[in-house]
Amino acid sequence: MAALSGFTAAETGLATEELEIELLLEALFQRYGFDFRAYDRQAIRRRLYRLMRKRGLATVSSLQDRVLHEPGVSAALLRVLSVAPAALFDDPEQARQLRIVLASCLRASAVPKIWLAEFGGAEEVWSLAIMLAEEQLHTRTEIYATAANEQVLAEAQHAAIPLARMAQCKDNYRASGGTGNLDDYFEVDGGHAVLAAHLRSRINWAQYNLVTDASFNEFQLIVCRRALPDFGPVLRRRVLRLFHDSLSRFGVLGIDREFDQGDAFGANYQAVFPHQGWYKRVA
Template sequence: MDAMTGFASLQATEDLEIELLLEALFQRFGVDFRGYDRHLLRRKLLALLRQRALSTVSALQEKVLHESGAALSVVRTLAVPSAPLFDRPDWVRRQRIALADSLRPTALPKVWLAEPAGVGEAWTMVILLAEEKLYARTEVFATLASDELLAELRDAAVPVAQLAEFQPQYEQSGGTGRLADYFEVANGEARLLPRLRERITWAQYSLVTDASFNEFHAIVCCRALADFGPVLRQRVLRLFHDSLALFGVMGIDRELGATDAFAEDYQRVFEDGAWYKRVR
């Protein structure tokens, strides 16, 4: 067997091992990554193997099935990584404008934040809504596929020292006050004020398998879609279309293409950036 043939055989074996691991995660723990982009999954899983000093994906699957905490470690590796408050200020500035313009005419707006990048993304959105005088009548539904990750985010906090660190990003996104004013501090940790936290409904929901569960005036999914394979991406775009009210806005990871599901039903909110208004 020459080197090229040997490499192809090894990769084929790894491909099979990855499929079996994804099936095990779904069958045993109900978390479905089977429709995710295989190149990205492979990269993340091989990095986890090196971190845990494991030689094969099969060895990782053995731990997932028999070692406490191993499955959560894999889920955390494959899920959307956490992002800090007011990460990507240019995106947040567009979000501020899009949500304010779309939600202000609505009596009781609902916003769906699908697979957010930790509490940082959810708290950023709620602070924007507060500054636009919308938080008191807007409900944010933040959904994740993993119950374990969901439980962590419900009671999450950030080190209080990070609030000063994130102040410049907050200002670059259009904020004009003190970021720290939106938080309560105890034992060196900062949590969003209770009156703001109560506007977030955290819920378990799978973009892969679940059906539309409400009508929303805004949908934001700017991280997870990038990890999806082409079939799953189209499935989720159809789901968002079914869930978005007429004239509602949608913020996603990249611009819609001509072949994307229901692309003709949207118009751009900005000249650049993947924010869209549903117009039919």
């Protein structure tokens, strides 16, 4: 049959799996309202394999059956398809660049607003809040941390860091350019550390879907570095247009990589750092 059809068994299996993935993503959208259909297919496939291995499933179709009929599996799938949680100051070089951006782009605004779109867990947001405090900007800056997944939001709002992990967090903090005492930004509750209340009060947590929702405010800084790599070309263009519509003139956009040649809005931005994904909107 393979010889007659012109396809090898491997090609036929890959085509079948591709159809299974399409059906699963369509089921997620129709049943639960989460639209991953325009995400990069290889990124989706890697995450599906991870969940399938964990649950001992051989095919994507068997996963779809569990998602539709077994309580808890849909939540597990949505979590694995969402942005992976980040650790506090887990990317010191990016944090150093962000410190420079905060100092240069927010001081002129009376009440600056920052949008962390599809944030990578509470600790990414907390890292930003700490840097704002060190730049003396926290009392007048609002952080909007958004995610499409309600579970991700709930985890972030109730997050805490085990005290055993704080030593590593302090190493990352110092490597990111932090010069203070990291403990000063936290409250200890039992065996865990939680961001201080006066810094948490500047964070607005909200459910927001980059795939379907419209612009909801004007921001002086928009950061989306962890989710964009998962987006396919069409969705990426859609999201970059959304960010353009939401960013004030002379505001800064932080994305995962440089603009592609021919990006519709690339001419409206000026690079902040060479060969990095930080841009100031100039038009």
